[in-house]
Amino acid sequence: MMKVLRPVPVLLLLILCVANMAFSCVGKSLEIGTTGSVQQEVLANIIAELIGERTGTTVKVVPFNSSDEAHAALLKADIDMYVEYTGVGQTVILQAQPLADADELYKAVKDRYNQELNLIWLKPFGFDAAQSLGVTLPAEAAPVVRKDTLKKFPALARLINKLGGKIDQQTIALLEKEASGGQSKQVAHGFLKNNRLI
Amino acid sequence: MIALLSILSLLLFTSCIPLQISEVSDLVISDQQVWQGEVRIKGVVRVTREGSLTLLPGTKLVFSRIDRDADGIGDAELFVEGEFVARGTADRPILLTSAATNPQPGDWKFLYLDYARKAEIEYLISEYAYSGVQVHFCRAQISFSEFRYNIDGVRFSTANISLKESYLHHNRHGIRYEERGGRGLVQRNRISDNRIGIFAVTRGEGRTLFELNDIIDNEPYQVKMGLQQTTALDFPRNWWGDDKGLSAETVFDQRRDRSLGRVTGTDPLDRPINATRQIEGD
Incomplete structure (x- = not known):
């Protein structure tokens, strides 16, 4: 039993819950969306682990059912980023014509996302996403981040871009296989450790 | 009269009776x-x-x-x-x-x-x-x-902190700090069995002195620099669990990321301090 031993001239008990005050550091958390596949899970966890380990920032992985849902959440600032495919960005999100050349496609979605949506495409991971997903759309996978998130965390783009080109076809296949048992976080951690990124 | 009694009752209630x-x-x-x-x-x-x-x-x-x-x-x-x-x-x-x-x-x-x-x-x-x-x-x-079983055991930023004779263990980070012009003395502590013993996140310039501590069995890293810690940091006169001193394998610094500063542990101790004797009741 607690006792207040000295007089209590002012004691204010707030019955209603107050919203959590934005007390600096712990409030700096980030949210990454995933769109349901094992590949998405493992890539999101790689980003989450990298950010968490290198900056101490808390990162939460939030599941969605589709790119449409994740994209809508990103636009509403419900999440800070998710991994998108250039082919999906071009044809589904932007409703534009497919482009055959991977570099041209990446540049096209990067420019339009930046100018029209205030979203930034970071460096692609390096594998052919169309091949890895077994679809015909020519595509690369890359993190798409809210521009205001990058302003709040100025070092974030440089950090996440360390993953650029680090995951080739063979590596993503191996990561997916390892993570298929539901151990995405552990697989992601192992990948980063083996590549001396954390 | 009733009003007076009410006031006296209120004063009695608010200032004399311990609130339990x-x-x-x-x-x-x-x-x-x-x-x-x-x-x-x-x-x-x-x-x-x-x-x-x-x-x-x-x-x-x-x-x-x-x-x-x-x-x-x-x-x-x-x-x-x-x-x-x-x-x-x-x-x-x-x-x-x-x-x-x-x-x-x-x-x-x-x-x-x-x-x-x-x-x-x-x-x-x-x-x-x-x-x-x-x-x-x-x-x-x-x-x-x-400080035990926390994400961060002790965390500080832009502070003037004295942390002595304490035991920080089984946290994700034993100590996590952003110096940012602050000063500190971290002395005679036992920092062990954390994932990261000391996490220097950013803006450290060596104003916080870590000395005479037992910093042991923190895996994978005894000392880790955060993404923006570009200045070198020294942790002198500590026991690192090995009389050879601080092993490079247990440090995350510019040897793993060239943009970071370098961590050193000069004049390492050749035996433990047993800093937390009082807490553990030895």
């Missing part, structure tokens, strides 16, 4: 309070700039697991802008802990000292928090205390 409660939700303390015994905290307890909270030996604060913003981190906390004095004894330490049946790191948020006018902590145990204690923009003295 065992549970609080959100609470603002703007006066001087002394607590003892056990209290369950189910929200944010805030000690304002004008306020003061003293915890007597044996006091137990039990924080409920509440997650108002659904970020996975408990939101119950003790936030101090005024005075905070928690002096336990070796026999009767003060305990800050989780109410959960199966407690986990991050069940509650932290003891947070922010621009605190006074912060003195002795023989306190803080466990299962996001941060066992956070110190920001103020002076704080912490000794003979234990």
